[in-house]
Amino acid sequence: MRRFATERAKKLIFGSLLSRSAPSSPLCSSSSSSAAAAAAAAAMSSTTITSSPVSVESINPKVLKCEYAVRGEIVSHAQRLQEELQTKPGSHPFDEILYCNIGNPQSLGQQPITFFREVLALCDHPSLLDKDETHGLFSADAIARAWQILDVIPGRATGAYSHSQGIKGLRDAIAAGIAARDGFPANPEDIYLTDGASPAVHMMMQLLLRSENDGILCPIPQYPLYSASIALHGGSLVPYYLDEAAGWGLETSELKKQLEEARSKGINVRALVVINPGNPTGQVLGEENQREIVEFCKNEGLVLLADEVYQENIYVEDKKFNSFKKVARSMGYGEEDLHLVSFQSVSKGYYGECGKRGGYMEVTGFRADVREQIYKVASVNLCSNISGQILASLVMNPPKVGDESYESYVAERDGILSSLARRAKALEDAFNNLEGVTCNKAEGAMYLFPRICLPQKAIEAARAVNKAPDAFYALRLLEATGIVVVPGSGFGQVPGTWHFRCTILPQEDKIPAIISRLKAFHEAFLDEFRD
Amino acid sequence: MRRFATERAKKLIFGSLLSRSAPSSPLCSSSSSSAAAAAAAAAMSSTTITSSPVSVESINPKVLKCEYAVRGEIVSHAQRLQEELQTKPGSHPFDEILYCNIGNPQSLGQQPITFFREVLALCDHPSLLDKDETHGLFSADAIARAWQILDVIPGRATGAYSHSQGIKGLRDAIAAGIAARDGFPANPEDIYLTDGASPAVHMMMQLLLRSENDGILCPIPQYPLYSASIALHGGSLVPYYLDEAAGWGLETSELKKQLEEARSKGINVRALVVINPGNPTGQVLGEENQREIVEFCKNEGLVLLADEVYQENIYVEDKKFNSFKKVARSMGYGEEDLHLVSFQSVSKGYYGECGKRGGYMEVTGFRADVREQIYKVASVNLCSNISGQILASLVMNPPKVGDESYESYVAERDGILSSLARRAKALEDAFNNLEGVTCNKAEGAMYLFPRICLPQKAIEAARAVNKAPDAFYALRLLEATGIVVVPGSGFGQVPGTWHFRCTILPQEDKIPAIISRLKAFHEAFLDEFRD
Structure with missing residues (x-):
């Protein structure tokens, strides 16, 4: 596999992401939304009252600009098909919709602990x-x-309502869990419990972003919460590319290059987002690589925003999760050396309790007066939900040897994780067996992000219906098989390459049927569009 | 009681609220935060990297500007005193801290249904x-x-994770509950379930506010979620004054005047916030008054943001809650006539389930393309917590006659509501018996908002320590009695008048002791500062 990102292509994207009202970015495939954003930008210069009090032309253009592909057009289409299947059974060549678009394990039958x-x-x-x-x-x-x-x-x-950071005794339990995981102490005053990890990410973006002159370094491909949150808070996404040919490797030379290019354009880069294990890529960072990243953030004065929500989802023998806090502390760096925020959620791991909306961020290295501001923003929403807070304390402090539940807990946990590892491998192999498809290993997280080489005819057919080629492929896949995946354009990708994200979450007994439906669809698609 | 708001005073406040970087507003008593905001605004013009990656000078100035007095300085001070009571019993002239700052019934002993x-x-x-x-x-x-x-x-x-608006079947139950309450149909597609009402308010502000040229008409006094949310989303608060002399009455002539004044300054007023029953004022609007408000919003092209979270909290025989939707529909107005958003929460009512973070907004009159944008913003955070969703469906559809739980449910509900009514009356009488204090009736909600006439010497003593006079009074009250109230300056008030908000939530058997502590403190305070 060759390295896809040419210098020219990177510059092209980088430029458009930094421009003030980018007509299209690698993260947005919908042409209609950018047209609407342009219309809204034009409307903003006037204070005339429109005929309707609220129209897409008169709402906040940041809202228009934000995109969240994981629940975007394909999913709405899938919901329509599902309704049709219910009202008119047999109306499609499949019996059910298989939602592989989102990391929502219990919706596909995973049982809670x-x-x-x-x-x-x-x-x-x-x-x-x-x-x-x-x-x-x-x-x-x-x-x-x-x-x-x-x-x-x-x-x-x-x-x-609890304390706005969460119940102190639960934060004590979480801090103890972090300390046990890392071998370094954690302070309950650094923990902010939130309704899942998403509100925590929004809080940090809201804190750091003052205008579009403020930038956040984000991986490409990335989880679109980051692009959406940066858009909603009016900052600039500064992309850095993961190296697909090196198993979605993260190179600090690439970080450095993109940082310097952004700075040369007057962007004040505030933070670096690292998702480890990777979403949508599934890569797990090595410790040496993490040390380089810590060093880079320390030297460049960047906040390190570490998305560590998949910390329990590791599927390969030779990789291990290390928190960035552990890595930084083991390098001898303390509070004063690094601004570090770690995000964790009850929605992922072996627990997969998405509906409970529990999570936390551990905020270290920030000055007391800035922490007061974070507390203030948290207090405006009073507190996160108490069940989610309790669950966050449980996942960070599960049953121990000798507890009555210990054996059944371990059996449930290991059953889920080993099954996820088998499903990841089966789907990875299946993708790699498809003509023109290559797929890196899912070392962790819940996703595969295969690359598809689309024939020129398919690309032209997509353009004819005003779709990104990968969105066109994903729509055809949905209509033929009922399988819902998310086009790579929703996550960002090197221009001219096409991918999709597929979760590894369908129950194990359904995997063989999914693979054969995928294979049949892919062959028919290629036959239809072969150059 | 005379009408407090002079024309001159109103203009003064109005002007400062509309100015771009108001150094002090009637909603913010802290002088340090506005100084920090000014420093941040100055820092913004430069892209120089500061020595620390994040400082109060380099964070989003909107975050600095936002204030939320309900959990502000007084509460932090109360928490310190509470810790001192634990570590050193007898260190203060009281045994416990009584949190009357926040509508958090179960924290003061109210039992769940x-x-x-x-x-x-x-x-x-x-x-x-x-x-x-x-x-x-x-x-x-x-x-x-x-x-x-x-x-x-x-x-x-x-x-x-559920549908981003919430589980469809639960929205069906909520819509049926709204229809039963109002006598007019409700559409489950109009319901957006949220983690309490606060995120729903944020979503609407985020949608409507493009810049500080966009304004939201808000009552003064108001619940500081509104001022905080408008500040965080970068819009302008356009105040309208409730008439204290008329039981905190809402006059449409005042709305009209403030709207026109804002428009003459180039402000594009997008929406009107009405809190009914009122927070912090406790007033319940009459139906005729609500009709005028509906007419006003319809004619002026304003979105009506109706905070109806206290809909079950009515304590007087001659008042009744009417939703704005019911009022509008009974006037013959349909979807196309009025943009109306109603906020409801599981945190209030007789249920008081603050920690569950459940709530919804019912969004009517908005065009389909705008609703898609609201859905998109909701989808970025995936969904609200499922327990909160379930609870929202329960409060809108409680046990019915014939159900096994019906009698015990009614006994629990009515026990709580009648006790709240007695507590409201006892505290209202107590406040009115204090020298220089007048207090309107709490017809509904969970608060009293007494006005205190402070002696000039007290005002000077407050200025000497850089506090607003009502904050000074509230701090002295806390230090003498352990009772936590919120100074009126956190809610806004006519300049030169001083108030505080006190919840009616302490358990009934504690009310007599609270009243005598209040009385003793107030007399001593007046004796100390009498002119």
């Missing part, structure tokens, strides 16, 4: 704890844990 | 539904309701 749900139920309805029958229904350690949690909640009131 | 918690626990751990013992622990209608809810969740997966 029993211990976690026991504790949540007891905390939701604490009067159960006073009843004898409860001992027949719940494990002893779940009951004990529920008591422990209630005891750290003022008044045992699970229905009260 | 049993039926709601039963359903939540069963949905958190659905395998309970298969066990025989469960019938001994849960009411039959809670079990039936849990099944109903699970059946509308795809795959019964309460741990999956």
